[in-house]
Amino acid sequence: MYIYDSVQKTKLKFEPIQTGKVTLYVCGPTVYDDAHLGHARSALSFDLLARVLKASNYEVIFIRNFTDVDDKIIAKMQQTGKSLHEITDFYTDRYLEDMDAIGVLRPTISPKATESIDAMEDMISTLISKDYAYQISNGDVYFDTSKDELYGSLSKKVSDDTVSRIEHIFEKKNSKDFALWKACDENENVCFDTKFGRGRPGWHIECSAMIAKHTNGTDEYSIDIHGGGADLLFPHHENEASQSRCATGHALAKYWMHNGFVQVDGEKMSKSLGNSFFLKDALKAYDGEILRFYLTSIHYRNDFNFNEIDLLQSKKRLDKLYRLKKRIVGSGIGAANFEFKTALLSAMQDDLNISVALSIIDDMIAKSNEALDSTPSDKNLKKEIMGNLEFIGILLGFGAKDPFLYFQLGVDEGLKQKIETLIKQRSEAKKQKDFALADQIRDQLNDMDINIMDTANGTVWEKLS
RNA sequence: GGUGCCAUCGCCAAGCGGUAAGGCCGCAGCCUGCAAAGCUGCUAUCCCCGGUUCAAAUCCGGGUGGCACCUCCA
Known part of the structure; x- marks a missing residue:
């Protein structure tokens, strides 16, 4: 580490x-x-x-x-x-x-x-x-x-300039001295009794x-x-x-x-600038896991410029992980691939190098998809991939959701019914070789921000953004 | 005024002296009724100017441009 x-x-x-x-x-x-x-x-x-x-x-x-x-x-x-x-x-x-x-x-x-x-x-x-x-005359205790x-x-x-902006208290011995204990004012009711008097702690x-x-x-x-x-x-x-x-x-x-x-938007977020952004507000628009993925995708020491465009870009990366998971659900969990696990952990052990970690995950996803393309029914392969995903969940805290539910975040029951009805109608149209109608229904779904894909197991859908 | 941080492809972003990871977007191909998804391939010499070195995006000096802390703040 x-x-x-x-x-x-x-x-x-x-x-x-x-x-x-x-x-x-x-x-x-x-x-x-x-x-x-x-x-x-x-x-x-x-x-x-x-x-x-x-x-x-x-x-x-x-x-x-x-x-x-x-x-x-x-x-x-x-x-x-x-x-x-x-x-x-x-x-x-x-x-x-x-x-x-x-x-x-x-x-x-x-x-x-x-x-x-x-x-x-x-x-x-x-x-x-x-x-x-x-302790000074009003009861405050200062650190010297x-x-x-x-x-x-x-x-x-x-330097002395450093403290020029710190509040000047007359009885402080040095301008840099700070309060350990603030004596109780008469009208304050947040006070604790101590050997050195009633008051409350300094910061x-x-x-x-x-x-x-x-x-x-x-x-x-x-x-x-x-x-x-x-x-x-x-x-x-x-x-x-x-x-x-x-x-x-x-x-x-x-x-x-x-x-x-x-x-x-490139400016410090602060109370005084009035551009504070509560997590609760963000959570109304996006699932916590999507926010987690976005907020952790940039190295912890860098400044983070929060904006919706980047958030949606980062979500696409998470989507790929869940699409892979869709391909292997229900196959049981095996041991994670040793090399993958080792590489991922050592990337994170390098001062939490999340960028490298994510690139290792992307590589694993691509290789897994490739392997699933060539041997779609390899049960051990699927178990190992599930093991990999499980390890990601433990180490990085994402990817643990049900993949089908992940792509249905923000979709209520009514909308879900409507989507599934439309998909049925489209499947029927396809059966009749009425591709014009099928495509029209697909466009209609796309307008609803729903992406559909025809797979060997039927048509599945995803809510985009 | 003092103290730091940062500047890499259209966008996000690794890199920590050895000859530019990854993602998004885009283009081409495979697959598909067509798509989508997936896979394959393609796309930068690293803000500028000097210096050190066999070798620098990476070290040093000087610019330019962002940002932060010194005041409650994560």
Whole structure:
């Protein structure tokens, strides 16, 4: 396994800190709104990573948190009059619903910030007692970045200009210092009691605390891999790494991975630009598997320019896999072809090289079709192909559907009846050698976005796009 | 202002010093009543200019053009 480390900016051979075991922590969502395409991409990137690690025979401890205390949630409480948990429970469920729809496997552990206050309290207390943190007059606790000589080593953003845009707090010792704990305002009802007073956590502490709580680590590192979106490198991960290093005395993660951004029509997708794209909206138009295939078809580190034209182009590639599957359904599953399996896995083990992986799959599809053309009733061949498809499903998370249902996605019962009636009429016309009528019916179906194909087993149809 | 990333066929996209994968689209052929599907074949010298090297899309320098982070954001 090779991984591109975004701190060293180079591809490295992956060597776990404990043989046979991988601890992976990924920054999850703040649950105050529905998941957008960017959340999907991040979740999918690390879902692929977890799948590949598992297929490589590692025991994988995959942690992805839910940030359920935060200023944005508090703002939403004020807007809606709802309680913290009313909001966070609602959006947590909706997040999981969406991720399930695009085939993201559930992490091993999904800690919530509100359930990890004890761990945060421990870490902040440690930092205060080691003199890495200080409390100001209003009760806020700040991390003293000047005490960590390695501060800035993660993101390499150390110039003073960097912090010129960070909010200036008068009592902060250094402009780069960040809040570990925010003291409770009188009118805020989201507060937790700790040794250093009532308040709520700062943005960065939860990840460090959760990692400390849920992993054992070694003398050198807490976890193997830490992941998240590219925007989190600074300041979030820089701060996380720094506070963990100071609290524990060793590095937070051995490898850092960051997924690229999703753009919509060439522009960054963001709240402020007003071009956010919720996954739920995309799921109304396209099946989760089609979105998964599209969103994972481009390497996780590249920027992703989401648009419908490319999505439909990518769907055609998935269609080919399902057409192959249509040819072999019901034949039972055999062992996957060893060479295929090995090639596919090693492509993915090369920093998740999905492009090469997909080309290996395309090659397998072409070879399988060719073999089925020459020996259509070879049962062992069909079983092996089914085995190949099953492996793809496990490793990459697509291709597991019933192939006939796949091509009927978005077709309701009424339309289905109509299609089948038309096909019957056409078959009758063909029998009578009335090809003009047969072709006319086919055109009619094509106008309905239905593609038909005459096979040895009769006429089958597909819904296009 | 500071710090990075990227630029490969009409479109999407691999490539990580050894002589350009794959997909979509297009063209030709086989198959088909005709199609569709499937199969076969065909289609780029890698933004520009220098340099290093026996050898560069790949390394270095300089341009040009995109994008991102430094502020809540995956």
